[in-house]
Amino acid sequence: MQIYKFGGASVKDAEGVRNVAHIITQHKDKEQQLIIVVSAMGKTTNLLENLTKAYYNQDEQTHLYFEQVKEFHQNILEELFEDRTDAIYNDVSNLFVEIDWILEEAPQDTYDYLYDQIVSIGELVSSRIIEAFLRKQQIDSLWLDARNYIHTDNTFREGNVDWEKTERGILSSIPSLVEKHVLVTQGFIGSTSENFTTTLGREGSDYTAAIFAACLNASLVTIWKDVPGVLNADPKWFDATELIPELSYLDAIELTYYGATVIHPKTIKPLQNKGIALAVRSFVDLKNTGTIIKSTNSTLPVSSFIFKVNQVLISILPKDFSFIVEDNFSHIFDVFAKHRLKINMMHNSAVSFSVSVDYDEQHIVSLVKELRKQYDVEFKRDLELVTIRYHNQQTIERVLVNKKVIMQLQDNYTCQMLIQSIA
Template sequence: MQVFKFGGASVKDAESVKNSAHIISNYKVDALLVVVSAMGKTTNLLEEVTKAYYHHTGKAFEILEKAKAFHFNILSDLFDDHNHPIFDEIANCFVEIEWILEEDPQDPFDYLFDQIVSTGELVSSKILAAYLHHIGEKSKWLDARNYIMTDNTYTEAQVNWEKTEEIIRTEIPSILDEYIAVTQGFIGSTSENFTTTLGREGSDYSAAIFASCLNAEYVTIWKDVPGVLNADPKWFEKTELIPELSYTDAIELTYYGATVIHPKTIKPLQNKNIQLNVRSFLNPETTGYKNQEHKCFTTCPILYL
């Protein structure tokens, strides 16, 4: 069993969605669960919506329209039939934000943030699942909020591992026998069914949570670079790939400044000795997989110092 995670850059436009879908088709090996982030800069845009709403600037609906237009443009490029059910599904997601905005804010900012910003992941995962089905893959959309149970610490929710593991192990394996499961990163749910978010690097963390609970063989995070580099290529012309890192080395590097893979993502994988790969969605054929005991990263994962 394997988990793929696609970040915002890998689904930032229609061509990127198509590319990610074809990677899923071409590189799936067995039972597969896909975790997807919000598209492009959607999280930032929905955060602006939340701030405008909470601070009564009068621009919340205007900013929300930008987010809606962005997603419907992608839908129009992906599906020739504009009567496809996915158009209504996405519209309904944004209607839920509009319902919030129609009333004066009564709740704390962090709570509102989670209810509004989480829509980005819900929308992107629905679009990817629909497109996979469109190209002939048996896909099933899953709501991560039905599986990742958390406390009420909005914007930095803590996972209730006992409940989460019980639900995931009970319900998801049978789905994976028939479908590619597509779900969201970054989000969970309280016992009262309020949406929560998991904080920094939340989508990678979600992939690790699902992988740990399902005893996955490995997790693959798809990035826009070929793997772990000894420096950030945005700042240095000459960089070298690091083929492998142990869990301990990876955590130590993040502690001293590496920012792409967060320690909270690594720990659940370390506990189950699950391999973490990072591959390029721009050149997916350039890397392969190797099993190395007690290795966190193989085949050139990305980790900037």
């Protein structure tokens, strides 16, 4: 059994959907069991996020964003399905009705809950369209609702998987179904015990693929990307990048922990637990074998660079200039966890504790407000966090052109620098 995961870039238009069908036809052996996990199409998640924020704030742009989402998918449908009476048109329309029902009334629930109910529709629509097109191409496929299998707690926007219940649900029916069909399901989403939709965190479709693979003891997970594989730097930042043909689980976990976006951070551990290899391949260049992540003692062959933009430096100081002590740390970490902000980098001195986090206006405003009840808090925006794995002085100097270092941490293997552009 294999799991294929297709991200938003791979299905951003009708041609992308056709290419998915082509990949399945070219790469699936007759006897191979295959599960397809798909993300929302193109930039749908971004649009639905804008829609959710506008609705929550009762912004007049709400229905404009919704119309953009519907028009985008309608155009793809019309390119793929000439027969306007095809059932897929009705399936997609019914899914969008779920958003209509939410928008009919003023928001009564928390933002995170509303986010999951609205943004999850992107994956549901995408998977419906792709599965319908596979059937049209004479591929024996079957659509599954991932929410019937991926069970989480009630942490909306970052659902924690109930592994025992999830594995039990997956094993109850999927092994028999995948013997007969190519199964198509959604990444990113799950459900609570009360059947409310949850999401697994931004870009969580990789994690979904790993969950199915671990529960089913799949032989391989393949993530199809718009890059040749895992590169030593994001092409958006460096012109000259190098493909890493093989990665250990350890190095892959390190890279994702520090912010490498090619793989979701939670993806590796379930696969490593079961010894399941992960391939990262290009959906553009199908002859390229990409990167394989597996159990190996080899280390990264080249230095790797990870960039995280839109960073905020938050500095926390006791109001009376007393020392920062263990009790302070315990309280501070509790506050960050409460407001669901992941610390990317931290440094402490006798009288201050400084951290770098991704800028999230809603969560940071509430975090700072709570911290200021007990501490003096300063913060600086518009920073970049650069992490270099297997660094040397040349690689450090390479990223500091027209930049100044605000904070730096370094050990034998990893160098992290919070930097600011020099005007």
